[in-house]
Amino acid sequence: MLARCYIERWPLRTAFVISRGARTEAEVVVVEVKLEGCVGIGECTPYARYGESPDSVVRQLEPLLSELAAGLKRSALASRLPAGPARNALDCALADWEARYNGETFYGPDxxxxxxxxxxxxxxxxxxxxxxxxxxxxxxxxxxxxxxxxxxxxxxxxxxxxxxxxxxxxxxxxxxxxxxxxxxxxxxxxxxxxxxxxxxxxxxxxxxxxxxxxxxxxxxxxxxxxxxxxxxxxxxxxxxxxxxxxxxxxxxxxxxxxxxxxxxxxxxxxxxxxxxxxxxxxxxxxxxxxxxxxxxxxxxxxxxxxxxxxxxxxx
Ligand SMILES: [Mg+2]
Structure with missing residues (x-):
């Protein structure tokens, strides 16, 4: 499985103001995994309140991405990464890949x-x-x-x-x-x-x-x-x-x-x-x-x- 991660910045249409301050863009980290012609994508939003930044999340992800190539399974993620955005993006990318690979059509409320x-x-x-x-x-x-x-x-x-x-x-x-x-x-x-x-x-x-x-x-x-x-x-x-x-x-x-x-x-x-x-x-x-x-x-x-x-x- 090939895997990569990257940071994306999405400008907001108007400032998002909460008690902690104002934001003018959403910074997300995206994980893409690819195997047998099928691509899965997952996304997370690091949060400074929890000591996270896009760079810190990328640093957490990088060693795991090369392990995916060596066969690391989704079920092993919980023992390899703490609960938080890095694990989330990777988990969602693998879940997305599994669903697409198995041709699972969407079910649930529309x-x-x-x-x-x-x-x-x-x-x-x-x-x-x-x-x-x-x-x-x-x-x-x-x-x-x-x-x-x-x-x-x-x-x-x-x-x-x-x-x-x-x-x-x-x-x-x-x-x-x-x-x-x-x-x-x-x-x-x-x-x-x-x-x-x-x-x-x-x-x-x-x-x-x-x-x-x-x-x-x-x-x-x-x-x-x-x-x-x-x-x-x-x-x-x-x-x-x-x-x-x-x-x-x-x-x-x-x-x-x-x-x-x-x-x-x-x-x-x-x-x-x-x-x-x-x-x-x-x-x-x-x-x-x-x-x-x-x-x-x-x-x-x-x-x-x-x-x-x-x-x-x-x-
Ligand atoms: Mg809240």
Whole structure:
């Protein structure tokens, strides 16, 4: 099997602003494998929050790529690479190759619901973005927030989108001091779910009060080994292939989370449609799907998924 990896940069159509800062392009690492005339492609998005960069992921991948030529199997990846984007890109490339080689035609739902993300902006601008999304048929809005103007921003979006479901992602930007009162106010504004309000290291505090709305672990939950720690602290977990290191652990994590009483969200990073196709089989298990990464790109990878009215269509 021949294999190579390379970095791609995809400019965004507009800045993606979250509590950690603004991005103007998606940087992904692509793995291509080829055997017997059949090509498989996998993609991952390294994340600085987890100490990853495109270069560090390429360095992790390179020794494995030559081992593929010597017969390294997909089932051996988990023992060779840590859970994370490098393993994910390789796992997805091999899964893609297997499916194509075996002529497996796509099965599963031809479309999935997805939230539409609203990035951090002034309350007025977020309200405007919310009403535009709702007018376009979106039913669930995911608000990115930092620690400032939280209630003003949410109230403005709520007023502009009275019928929409709202979920919030603070990306670890809040602190425990005012969290309880803030959660109560968000519940009054009928916010349906709050993702990762506190830094992952501060999860303990979440066990000290009754949550008036479900709280979802993202930065705090990468693989099944995290689940015992999250009990009594979170009601939901956000599964992403770039955290689990590929499809196998993502499916196992989703299944084990449900068994332990968590709800599941399926998430993505800033990515092309390739990464969303790879996560597709997990879609039907999730209470919320956050798959709108490709909608932020000025131009998507071919063949692009089609996003319309709060859904994503396979073709
Ligand atoms: Mg998140």
């Amino acid at each position: 479309s999935l619901p997805t939230v539409q993300t609203l990035v951090i902006d002034s309350p007025q601008a977020m309200a405007m973005a919310a009403s535009e999304a709702v007018a376009a048929g979106v039913g669930v809005l995911k608000l990115k927030l930092d620690d400032r103007h939280v209630l003003e921003r949410v109230a403005a979006v709520r007023a502009a989108a009275p019928g929409a479901q709202l979920v919030i992602d603070a990306n670890e930007a809040w602190c425990s001091d005012n969290l309880v009162a803030r959660c109560e106010r968000l519940a009054e504004l009928e916010v349906a779910m709050l993702e990762q309000p506190l830094p992952a290291g501060d999860d303990d505090f979440l066990a000290t009060f009754t949550h008036p709305l479900p709280i979802c672990a993202d930065e705090s939950c990468h693989t099944r080994t995290d689940l015992p720690r999250l009990k009594g602290r979170y009601e939901m977990i956000n599964v992403k292939l770039d955290k689990t290191g590929g499809i196998g652990e993502a499916e196992a994590l989703a299944e084990e989370a449900v068994r332990q009483g968590f709800e599941v969200m399926l998430g993505c990073m800033l990515c092309t449609s390739r990464a969303i196709r790879a996560a597709w089989p997990l879609g039907p298990r999730a209470r919320y799907l956050d798959l709108d990464g490709p909608t932020w790109l000025a131009k998507d990878a071919e063949p692009p998924l089609r996003f319309t009215a709060g859904r994503v269509f396979w073709s």
